[in-house]
Amino acid sequence: MENALLNSLLEALDLSPENIPLRKQVAQIYMQAFDYSNAEMHLLKIIEFESTNANKFLLASCYFEQEKYNLTEVILEEIIENENNIDYLELYCENLLQLNQYDQALNIYKQILEIDNKYRNESLESIFKVKSTGIDNDFTDDDALKFIKKTNLKFDDVGGMNKVKEEIDLKIIKPLLHKELYKAYGKKIGGGILLYGPPGCGKTHIAKATAGEIDANFINVGINDILDMWLGNSEKNLHEIFETARQNKPCVIFIDEIDALGANRNDINKTAGRTVINQFLAELDGIDSDNDGILVLGATNAPWYIDPAFRRPGRFDRIIFVAPPDQEARKSIYQIQLKGKPTERIDFKTLAKKTKNFSGADISSSIDLAIEEKLQASFKDGIPQPLSTKDLTKAISKMKPSTKEWFASAKNYALYANDSGLYDEILTYLNINR
Numbered sequence: 001m002e003n004a005l006l007n008s009l010l011e012a013l014d015l016s017p018e019n020i021p022l023r024k025q026v027a028q029i030y031m032q033a034f035d036y037s038n039a040e041m042h043l044l045k046i047i048e049f050e051s052t053n054a055n056k057f058l059l060a061s062c063y064f065e066q067e068k069y070n071l072t073e074v075i076l077e078e079i080i081e082n083e084n085n086i087d088y089l090e091l092y093c094e095n096l097l098q099l100n101q102y103d104q105a106l107n108i109y110k111q112i113l114e115i116d117n118k119y120r121n122e123s124l125e126s127i128f129k130v131k132s133t134g135i136d137n138d139f140t141d142d143d144a145l146k147f148i149k150k151t152n153l154k155f156d157d158v159g160g161m162n163k164v165k166e167e168i169d170l171k172i173i174k175p176l177l178h179k180e181l182y183k184a185y186g187k188k189i190g191g192g193i194l195l196y197g198p199p200g201c202g203k204t205h206i207a208k209a210t211a212g213e214i215d216a217n218f219i220n221v222g223i224n225d226i227l228d229m230w231l232g233n234s235e236k237n238l239h240e241i242f243e244t245a246r247q248n249k250p251c252v253i254f255i256d257e258i259d260a261l262g263a264n265r266n267d268i269n270k271t272a273g274r275t276v277i278n279q280f281l282a283e284l285d286g287i288d289s290d291n292d293g294i295l296v297l298g299a300t301n302a303p304w305y306i307d308p309a310f311r312r313p314g315r316f317d318r319i320i321f322v323a324p325p326d327q328e329a330r331k332s333i334y335q336i337q338l339k340g341k342p343t344e345r346i347d348f349k350t351l352a353k354k355t356k357n358f359s360g361a362d363i364s365s366s367i368d369l370a371i372e373e374k375l376q377a378s379f380k381d382g383i384p385q386p387l388s389t390k391d392l393t394k395a396i397s398k399m400k401p402s403t404k405e406w407f408a409s410a411k412n413y414a415l416y417a418n419d420s421g422l423y424d425e426i427l428t429y430l431n432i433n434r
Contacts, residue, residue, distance in 0.1 A: 160329020200361025
């Protein structure tokens, strides 16, 4: 009966292709039958005439069901700017989780709860470990701090960064595979690694992949999760993070913008700032606790602001420069990020050559820019077009590498504040002889 109805509607649509209510009915039948590909085709035609948020949301739903997560994200970001509808936010949250953007997803989930404190979604609750009782449902910072999650990312999902991977393999992965051998030499499993370099070059990505490689729990901590205006709370927050990690070994703690937390004490006038740093150093040392099996990865764009005490053995005793991806790495990043997207035959070598000094984030932005242009073209003719090398090179031509500004500043530190040779890798990268 349904097929007969659909056939009749399609015949009517052939005679009246601009009949939007009729085409909507056809799209809905396809969606009810889980035929999202055909539903997508009709929705693109509908949007050509009626570019409403509701119609775009249906298209985003079709893309999501077909695992076209990047296209889903582009549409939802646009419509959420105009309308904070819970259905839109919910799909956006689920899509962000599919893209492994956990922190953003958590923020969207909090936003939903702020709009409606009676909102319930058991699936999202189980992921975020938040109970929505419908009564005074406040998501606290403590809940976020105590959250432990797994990551599916592996080193193969990270383009380039071979030296960084080798260092982490030696410090973390091999000790877990050969525990008895390391124990015989009195070597502990875990410790600290400080990653530094220009923004957008994959420091957060490699931290998640490290946890995925060793099947460890992962705690992703931002400075806002630690620092608190009330005296003593920042130290308490730090302690809770490390205690949670100690109870869930093996565990990777990733702290971004660590320079804001571990600033040089000579530059800090307030006693409160000094006590936070002292607490952090005590947690790293594990004086009253066992830190065996805990890896602390810190990321910073400004290592020259970090207190020297953090670089002592047993703390962040390995400091790794995360450089912008080289040509082979850029090629690999394009291959990884374009996987699963509609493309023609892509000349990855050409893309890699044209993106000298680009960070991984720059490459991702160039792909998003190309997708947005393709999406706009699809709205006009209703036919999704695959990405081509030409589309991507056009997007690249509109961008400038974001790393150049960082190197302009870093070069001065490497030349004039580098007595220990800590920043020699920056000079090597810039082909500068001291």
